[in-house]
Amino acid sequence: MFHALRVAAVDRLTDDAVAVTLAVPPELRETYRHVPGQHITLRRVIDGIEVRRTYSICAPATAEPVLRVGIRHVEAGAFSSFALKELAVGDEVDVMPPTGRFVLEPRPGHFAAVVGGSGITPVLSIAATLLEREPSARFCLIRTDRTAASAMFLEETAELKDRFPERFHLVHTLSREERQTGLPSGRLDAERLTELLPALLPVADVDGWFLCGPHGLVDGAEQALLGLGVPRSRVHQEIFHVEGSVGESPARPAAPAAGGSGPEATVTATLDGRQGSWPAQPGETVLETVLRHRADAPYACKGGVCGTCRVRLLDGEVRMDVNYALEDDEVDSGYVLACQSHPATPTVTVDFDA
Structure with missing residues (x-):
């Protein structure tokens, strides 16, 4: 779920990068408390088009959460261009709560x-x-x-x-x-x-x-x-995510699935405790099928990088195009990226809440 947060500071880091600090109101402190290494997804409508980008939190994890992210400009980057040239203190940006598993809970060592x-x-x-x-x-x-x-x-x-x-x-x-x-x-x-x-x-x-x-x-x-x-x-x-593209380097090999992508499949998904089943259109990813019926399905990059759309595969098989976000133990435990997964069996059941 997104919440509109006010921009508290925009600090120039380099010629092509800024640090953006977002104010967290008292009633949302628990929602936006982060584990060191997690990221947030920012959403903004630019020229009538919804743009989502994921940025890691650079601030230490403290009792009162500080949401500060570094944004570097990339060529033709819709959100990064906006952040460097237009974003100002007092503006509001829709922000998803922190997520991600590239984390370290403080411990000796x-x-x-x-x-x-x-x-x-x-x-x-x-x-x-x-x-x-x-x-x-x-x-x-x-x-x-x-x-x-x-x-x-x-x-x-x-x-x-x-x-x-x-x-x-x-x-x-x-x-x-x-x-x-x-x-x-x-x-x-x-x-x-x-x-x-x-x-x-x-x-x-x-x-x-x-x-x-x-x-x-x-x-x-x-x-x-x-x-x-x-x-x-x-x-x-x-x-790191580069404005809607993951470059041309090959991704970590995705988990192989038996069978090819069939022309017809039914996707069943659990999201925020509610379950639904919908027919998938030919060529659709699991995320695309779910989004046609549940606009609140979580995603950010749609490029297999950020892991925001991670789901657990409960039944059926899928074919993942690329996987930059999941580590081997997650794949072994049945997790897949909804934005990269195509149904490979007549029925596929996933859980966004797992």
């Missing part, structure tokens, strides 16, 4: 992250909350940006280093700019990370790895970690 570009956003919340709440925890942040001028939240990460010098290790690389000190410039691919990570920290002793950014970086970091013997269960990843 040693944690690390490899992030690129705007992938810093959820990890900033994760690291700040962990260090503030758990005195024995340590965090190593390895971030990469094109140039120093393009890096989002530089001041915030520098502040963490000043506040927690013994427990927060920051490594910043640039792919398109040489620096007088620090690591050489260049992409952080699997080969480079395989050499770099063991030199920075005891890889085997890290209790949890958080990878966020472009698909190429996340995939390369995952390959490097698995090659270094890190159990897959310790690796958590999130591909």
